[in-house]
Amino acid sequence: MSETRPVLLAMDFQQGIVDRAGGGPALAAVSRAIEAARGAGIPVMYVRVAFRPGYPEASATNRTFGAISQAGDTMTQDHPATQLHADLPTRPDEPVIVKRRVSAFSGSDLDVLLRGAGANALILAGISTSGVVLSTLRQAADLDYALTVLSDACADPDEEIHRVLTEKVFPRQATVTTTDEWVKSL
Template sequence: MSERRLVLLAMDFQQDIVDRAGGGAALAAVSRAIEAARAAAIPVMYVRVAFRPGYPEAAPANPVFGAIHRSGDAMTQDHPATQLHAALPVRPGEPVILKRRVSAFAGSDLDVLLRAAGATDLVLAGISTSGVVLSTVRQAADLDYALTVLSDACADRDEEVHRVLTGKIFPRQAAVATVDEWIKAR
């Protein structure tokens, strides 16, 4: 069997998203996961969602991103609200992937970076559980990655949705563990 190569993806831990989703606990958990990954020489990649000025990527008819046109420049790629949260300092060599849709793969170069890293296994953390995490789990499973979702390093505005996804839906395609369980298993 070939060697397994893990990559930790910290997805949408942006200032505005963390604040709106009440993601402080998930932010603290992903910080622990990042430090553990670095200590184990597991690559860390960050994903953030943002758009070009004027939002040319966001069709007005899109149910998720259509209203973004009315948000001024709050979701543009250079706006402070779309930058990674200050509690997650990126180290040199850790890529920050810019995406234009919900899934970390859609409208980004994530696939190219993962293939270049030789990734076989993805460890996922993100806000929101029902957004970026769900979409990325589905697409990554279709791309044949082995998956682990760090349940306490994910957050959602709806705690019941988070519970159902991490307890019932994700286990069909991914291992689900807390950050501490994942660290112990390393």
């Protein structure tokens, strides 16, 4: 049996997303997970969603991002709203991946970084549960990663959707646990 080589992905914990999505408790949980991961020698990577000025990546036919140009420059890669949240305990040696779609894999160099790290397992945390976490989990499962979702380090504007995903959908492809239980298992 091969050795497990996990990476913790902290996804879309951005200035403009955390407060809007009620992600304060999830931000606190992922901060605990980050510190524990570092202590256990588990690499941490951050993912954020942002676009180039003028939004050339956002096709008008894309229901999620097609109207984003109407948001002015608030979702461009240099805007303060797309930067990692100030309360996230980042370090300069931990990669920040910029994605151009909902999944952390789509339109980013995440796959290259994970291969470089020799990762075969992912611990997922993010905002929103029905967005980046769901899309990344599905794609990562198809890529044969072993998956863990830290349910309290995820948040969604719709609490019922969060509950259904973490209790009924995600367990089909991932271990779903709380941050504190995960930390105890390290």
